[in-house]
Amino acid sequence: MPGSLVRKLEQITPLSDAEKQIVKDVPTRMRHVRAREDIVCDGSRPPDINLITEGFACRYKLLGDGRRQILSFLIPGDICDLRALLLRRMDHGVAALNPCEVAVIPHKRLLDIFEKHPRIALALWTDAMLDAAIHRQWLTNVGRHSAYARIAHLLCEFWTRLQAVGLTRGNSYYLPVTQTDIGDALGLSTVHVNRTLHVLGAEGLVTMHSNVVVVLNWKRLQAAAEFDPSYLLSEYGRSSATIEPRV
Amino acid sequence: MPGSLVRKLEQITPLSDAEKQIVKDVPTRMRHVRAREDIVCDGSRPPDINLITEGFACRYKLLGDGRRQILSFLIPGDICDLRALLLRRMDHGVAALNPCEVAVIPHKRLLDIFEKHPRIALALWTDAMLDAAIHRQWLTNVGRHSAYARIAHLLCEFWTRLQAVGLTRGNSYYLPVTQTDIGDALGLSTVHVNRTLHVLGAEGLVTMHSNVVVVLNWKRLQAAAEFDPSYLLSEYGRSSATIEPRV
DNA sequence: CGCCGTGTTGACTATTCTCAACCCAGGTGG
DNA sequence: CCACCTGGGTTGAGAATAGTCAACACGGCG
Numbered sequence: 001m002p003g004s005l006v007r008k009l010e011q012i013t014p015l016s017d018a019e020k021q022i023v024k025d026v027p028t029r030m031r032h033v034r035a036r037e038d039i040v041c042d043g044s045r046p047p048d049i050n051l052i053t054e055g056f057a058c059r060y061k062l063l064g065d066g067r068r069q070i071l072s073f074l075i076p077g078d079i080c081d082l083r084a085l086l087l088r089r090m091d092h093g094v095a096a097l098n099p100c101e102v103a104v105i106p107h108k109r110l111l112d113i114f115e116k117h118p119r120i121a122l123a124l125w126t127d128a129m130l131d132a133a134i135h136r137q138w139l140t141n142v143g144r145h146s147a148y149a150r151i152a153h154l155l156c157e158f159w160t161r162l163q164a165v166g167l168t169r170g171n172s173y174y175l176p177v178t179q180t181d182i183g184d185a186l187g188l189s190t191v192h193v194n195r196t197l198h199v200l201g202a203e204g205l206v207t208m209h210s211n212v213v214v215v216l217n218w219k220r221l222q223a224a225a226e227f228d229p230s231y232l233l234s235e236y237g238r239s240s241a242t243i244e245p246r247v
Numbered sequence: 248m249p250g251s252l253v254r255k256l257e258q259i260t261p262l263s264d265a266e267k268q269i270v271k272d273v274p275t276r277m278r279h280v281r282a283r284e285d286i287v288c289d290g291s292r293p294p295d296i297n298l299i300t301e302g303f304a305c306r307y308k309l310l311g312d313g314r315r316q317i318l319s320f321l322i323p324g325d326i327c328d329l330r331a332l333l334l335r336r337m338d339h340g341v342a343a344l345n346p347c348e349v350a351v352i353p354h355k356r357l358l359d360i361f362e363k364h365p366r367i368a369l370a371l372w373t374d375a376m377l378d379a380a381i382h383r384q385w386l387t388n389v390g391r392h393s394a395y396a397r398i399a400h401l402l403c404e405f406w407t408r409l410q411a412v413g414l415t416r417g418n419s420y421y422l423p424v425t426q427t428d429i430g431d432a433l434g435l436s437t438v439h440v441n442r443t444l445h446v447l448g449a450e451g452l453v454t455m456h457s458n459v460v461v462v463l464n465w466k467r468l469q470a471a472a473e474f475d476p477s478y479l480l481s482e483y484g485r486s487s488a489t490i491e492p493r494v
Numbered sequence: 495c496g497c498c499g500t501g502t503t504g505a506c507t508a509t510t511c512t513c514a515a516c517c518c519a520g521g522t523g524g
Numbered sequence: 525c526c527a528c529c530t531g532g533g534t535t536g537a538g539a540a541t542a543g544t545c546a547a548c549a550c551g552g553c554g
Contacts, residue, residue, distance in 0.1 A: 143434030
């Protein structure tokens with residue numbers, strides 16, 4: 001879909017009609033990636049940017065002993081490899097969590113557009129800044145929160161981000177992520193994730209069964225996580241009115 | 248010093264003479280910040296960017312209970328608040344660790360320059376990307392490494408970054424950071440940092456006394472940290488030839 | 495002189511990890 | 525159709541890393 005980049009940019013900043021047209025005219029190829037496969041490999045030098053239009057993915061790094069750290073999760077509308085547009089080489093991999101549809105947009109075209117339309121470059125830069133804000137939030141989450149708060153925080157973040165792109169249903173959402181994935185994201189063992197998830201459920205905050213997360217009590221979940229959604233927002237985007245679950 | 252931004256940009260990408268002149272002509276004010284004071288407050292909307300020309304600082308977030316997570320350290324040549332150029336509001340604070348000299352450059356001037364000289368915008372964007380790469384590396388460090396490896400990694404990162412700006416002396420460097428700061432950066436208690444630092448010294452990897460870090464055995468330190476400096480490098484900057492300590 | 499920030503050490507606690515076994519559902523091949 | 529296999533989830537027991545609390549040492553500075 002050639003419109004996917006326009007939609008992305010408009011989430012961040014308003015565009016003029018001329019700018020929209022320019023972006024729409026960029027040749028865009030679609031690509032399918034199967035679950036558990038890499039969309040972008042660590043260390044690779046992709047010649048295009050890959051924008052997820054459908055499906056979920058994660059950024060990750062592998063350690064020497066084979067363990068994995070998930071750096072962030074990507075949802076529809078997210079760009080996998082903006083980094084490579086400027087720094088060529090990826091410093092991490094991006095893997096599909098379920099079957100993904102990806103829009104592929106050549107670097108060359110984007111860089112050409114930047115010359116004449118710097119505002120488009122600024123919009124993408126802003127997107128990269130929001131990505132960095134998520135990294136910072138995760139760092140404080142992993143560095144200073146208990147397992148209980150970490151998991152609560154992750155599930156709050158997902159709710160807020162998915163709500164912004166219309167992927168929540170009531171107070172629940174679909175999340176194709178295993179307990180092992182959650183552990184790899186939060187620096188916890190699978191066993192401990194499992195036990196802590198049970199506690200969160202028993203206390204009536206949130207449950208997760210067969211890839212469906214149900215928020216039972218948003219206020220208490222948010223409090224347990226010390227979750228403040230402002231790090232996810234651009235002041236100029238159209239989704240500044242955050243809606244919370246009704247529970 | 249009006250030249251500080253030019254130096255910064257040239258670390259990232261080569262500039263034409265015209266571009267250099269443009270950047271040099273930007274009005275730049277100098278500012279002094281005392282140790283332990285904020286250079287940029289969390290939640291503020293600075294109208295300028297602040298570039299550290301002398302001294303050390305850290306990005307940080309405070310938690311509800313008063314604990315602190317340090318998100319990264321800033322050394323001479325680093326920009327504190329590029330984020331605010333595009334997103335207005337800071338999502339974290341930046342505090343001086345020792346007395347700092349800061350170059351203050353108005354947003355307005357930079358944004359005007361971007362219109363005519365998109366390459367300058369791309370250089371700063373690239374700098375922001377390198378910042379994000381540090382965040383990702385820290386996330387895997389905090390999420391998956393032992394206290395021992397985390398501290399080793401942090402001291403490796405400092406050596407590499409300080410070496411790139413000529414702030415190492417032989418196999419040692421000055422580091423105005425307390426053990427509490429290290430704990431806040433790595434998600435560890437001060438007590439545990441202290442004990443682990445002693446182990447690192449006893450095993451002959453690295454020592455830290457009265458703000459001086461001495462690398463005793465670089466190879467073993469690097470191995471213990473699983474440290475790979477490539478995440479710190481821009482492929483186009485002038486400091487791609489990394490030099491390691493002679494020990 | 496005494497205070498304060500920093501570093502150091504001991505003793506005890508606890509959060510989290512590891513290992514290991516087991517369950518269950520879904521898909522595959524005989 | 526069923527046996528089997530695999531990936532995910534669950535549970536128990538014991539071990540280990542790291543945290544907390546508390547006391548003390550040391551040096552610089554007002």
